[in-house]
Amino acid sequence: MAENASKKKQSWWAPAQKHLMTATGYMIPFVVAGGIIFALAVMLSGKPSVPTTGNLGKLASIGSAGLALFIPALGGYIAFSMADRPGLAPGFITAYLATQIHAGFIGGIIGGIMAGFAVKYLKKIKVPNNYRTLTTIFLYPLGGTLIASGIMVYLIGAPIANFMTFLTHFLNSLSGAAKAPLGAVLGAMVGVDMGGPINKVAYTFAQTQVDTLPFLMGGVGAAGATPPIGLGIATLIFKKKFSPEDRDAGIAALLMGTMGITEGAIPFATADPLRVIPANTIGAAVACLSGFMFGCLNHAPWGGLIVLPVVDNRWGYIAAVALGSAVVALIVGFAKKPYVAETPAEEKAEANDDDIDFDIQQF
Structure with a gap:
């Protein structure tokens, strides 16, 4: 029984970890580009505030764009890892909606997972070969977006947002x-x-x-x-x-x-x-x-x-x-x-060990 439970735990945890790590790897460039450009704009302004006008204001807007996209990227690439390219649009859109209703990063992650599952199950629908191309560019993105985003907007978005508000207040109250x-x-x-x-x-x-x-x-x-x-x-x-x-x-x-x-x-x-x-x-x-x-x-x-x-x-x-x-x-x-540096003798011995060749013909 314990062995079966362990296998069951591994069966869901390993792919879950893979999907999250894949998405995080794709998300990091958004964070790096946006965060460093944003910090650079503030540093060059010489003031402890974000510049809003002139060339530095434009530079700050570039950084802000990267920062605005990284939660949608997180959700989008979770769905991509789960369902390949057809999952990208549903994942991005659902995670973006999560940020709009203040569901935060938890909403982005859940949105990506929902989009990934939606597209995976849509792929199980048998479609005639003549229409397979149409499914990739029409059925999967459209259906996946409607299902995942609909659940986010109409059902779970508000509870997640309330939880994020509670978490924010709780962590802010720590002192x-x-x-x-x-x-x-x-x-x-x-x-x-x-x-x-x-x-x-x-x-x-x-x-x-x-x-x-x-x-x-x-x-x-x-x-x-x-x-x-x-x-x-x-x-x-x-x-x-x-x-x-x-x-x-x-x-x-x-x-x-x-x-x-x-x-x-x-x-x-x-x-x-x-x-x-x-x-x-x-x-x-x-x-x-x-x-x-x-x-x-x-x-x-x-x-x-x-x-x-x-x-x-x-x-x-x-x-x-x-x-x-x-x-x-x-x-x-x-x-x-x-x-302790290796002596020449030790280096020579190592080199000899590395260069040992076996000639099969001699046997």
Whole structure:
């Protein structure tokens, strides 16, 4: 019985995770382009507000367009992953409607799932071969949109919107020590797999609520920068613990961290997972928790130091990144053993091992 239950759980979880990860991968470029251009417009204006006129106002509108599209993209590509190209339009439209009725990212995800299922079941309708092309461009998009969007608008949109309002008020009501568990959990999720599925769940949760709960990105954005910056600092302070190649990678990691690219820590985690992954997890948790405690508000759905122009309490945000990075650097620096370069003899032995050839003819 337990084995059957486990198989059943795996049977729905594996495809669900695949669809969500596929959609998140397609959504990220909208977030990156929109968030960075938006932050750049604010930074160039020199004021802690969004420019609305002139060339910078136009630049900000470009960034805002990217940010307005990322929840529809999330829903659209969930449906695409489930039902291929015919699911795209129903998924985009239903998720867009979810944003219009304030159902938020949960509405976008549910809308994408409904559109995907609607198109999948429409595909099971037997249609004569002569009309197959017509189904792809007419029946599936039209039927899928009417079914999924109709359910969203007439049935479940309002309850989801009410739940999102409740969630927003509840999270906004958290203060002081009440925010600590949430910050620690989200930060740990960001640091544990550095851009993987767990990281993306935490990031998506914060990104899709940046308009209503900017404190979430205030912590998560700082946490995302922490692993690569911390590891870069470790290569500078604890030089004897790293190879020359690692020290070069540390400089790249520092730059990637300032840009909010957590994946800059992956080469170090791959080479030494037992020491690096726990350090990243703890450091990112400290950074996110600190961002929450310092009251940092990040108005861009991105992280790193590049978003400073759109952060309220910038010094607190910088302090959160610094604290988390210091934790990563110190844990890795003290835990790692000194680097020992291979001797020429060892290198030669390895080369000989790699070059061993077997001649079948000799047997």
